Amino acid sequence: MKELTAKSNAEGNEKQKYVFRLFVTGILPNSARAIKNLNTICEQHLKGRYDVEIIDIYQQPSLALTEEIVAVPVLIKKFPLPEVRMIGDLSNNEKVLKELDLI
């Protein structure tokens, strides 16, 4: 039974659209790397079914408050639920994929 639901979830994920929000600080090295890494991951695993919003908290500082941002860069997976937060420049590819349920 359990296996069944897990399988159907995985199947669902294949068709599901992913919504990300990436909070960065201008073009600081960590942020630039994070943007690049996220792009690569999305193109490789979620081609055609992802939505990325990049928010520069230097430009929109109030969003840092509403989204409770402390560490930067931070990636928030808004959809599919549950929401997942991951801080860092996303350079550990395998870990990112695992946490995003993509492998």
Added chain:
Amino acid sequence: MKKLKEEKQETNSFKFPKSLTGIQGLDDITSGGMPKNRPTLLLGNTGCGKTIMAMEFLVNGIEMYDEPGVFMSFEENTDELVLNFKSLQFDLITHLANNKIYIEHVQLNPPEVLKSGMYDLEGLFVRLKQAINKVKAKRVVLDSLDTLFYGFGYKILRSEFKRLLTWLKEQKVTAIITAEIGDTFLTRQGLEEYVSDCVIALDNRTTNQITTRRLRIIKYRGSFHGNNEYPFIIDEKGITVFPIISEAFEQESSTQRISSGIKDLDDMLGKKGFYMGSSILVSGTAGTGKTSLAASFAHNVCQANKRCLFCAFEEAPNQVIRNMQSIGFNLEPLVKSGMLTFYYSRPTLQNLELHFLAIKKMIVDLKPSVVILDPITNLMTEGPNSDIRSMLTRFVDFLKTQHITVMFTAAITVGSIERNPSDEGISSMVDTWMMVQDIEVDAERTRSLCVMKSRGMPHSNQVRKFMISNKGITLSPIITGGGKSESDTRRRTKEHLNLSTSKESIGVKEIPQ
């Protein structure tokens, strides 16, 4: 040459820029408050008052120095803080409404937050900047560092903390950063070394079931500061630190005299009584009439239209009044007219600092000429002797700056005074020390009184018979068996000689250690 001198004077008058905290006593120890536009690290273990001190720094900044503040809390949220500080009479709601304070609760992700690769805490900086701009803050508090860095690695902690300090300086705000002390990672990481400007440690120690809070300035670059540990208390009005030094220096010694209320005793003290603003100790075994002596003094002071504060640690005020009535001192009308005020409290009720603080507050309100502490030894059950000594020293210093005459009574156990170290400790810091004792004369118990020392005046060396009757206290020479009036006369002559030839000790007041 002249120019050089002038230049030197100029440098001497240089004052390190500081930001007054408005916290009683702390500004005295730091001679002017926290380093202006620099961060200060406030260390301390749990529950020793870091958050309160930090918040008081902000609130005083708003209320007293017109400097708005930002409180970045990593632990409690705004509602919790507002509620907590309501009991301390900090009106955070009004300040929040007036945009004088801005409290931001930084929700930190759980420690198991996912990490992949490199990151920094720029988000915090952005939020802090925004917060500072919101109220045009001059003061910033970050409470506490441990919670902030919990969950972020040590590497990040080191570099980001350093960056935070530099950043805060650039923002031109006076900041307090609180952090845990002790076994936590902060001190192990040696973070306080990064804060080059000012580090203050708070401490909370329990001895004999009574807790004392203490404050110490570990370092303060560019400024003189007190090096000692200073006890502090937190009451409904916030924090009060007790410095010794600030109160000790500017003492003026009075040459005016104040009568003890007992003519014979005045006679023994160079015929004039005590010095105004001096400290007097009456020590003696139980039942020798210490309280009666003190009451007689109080009675006389009040009759001369001067205020007196009688701190009773043993008997309740109405008991003192009743008992003194029986020896001819009617204290009740004096209490009614407001000349005599009683402070009555059980010593074990609260710690020593709170007692002294309560008395200090009464002194400020009443402005008495005389304060009586009866008996001081009861306070000693309160804590180790060294504690009470330093407290007493500070208290006496405070009274001296206010030109208040203070009389302590001290109950000692039967035995010689030399064998009573606590008494020794006190007697070295008082100006006049009288001892009342029971002695046996011709198989009869006789009360006796002698002046052990009295700084700056010729005093009698005689042991006098000390009599308490319903007409008050009288002192007379002790007549031993077979003693006739002849020996009495001889004694009187001798005493007179004593008085006239006794060396006048120099009236320099030592500051007891």
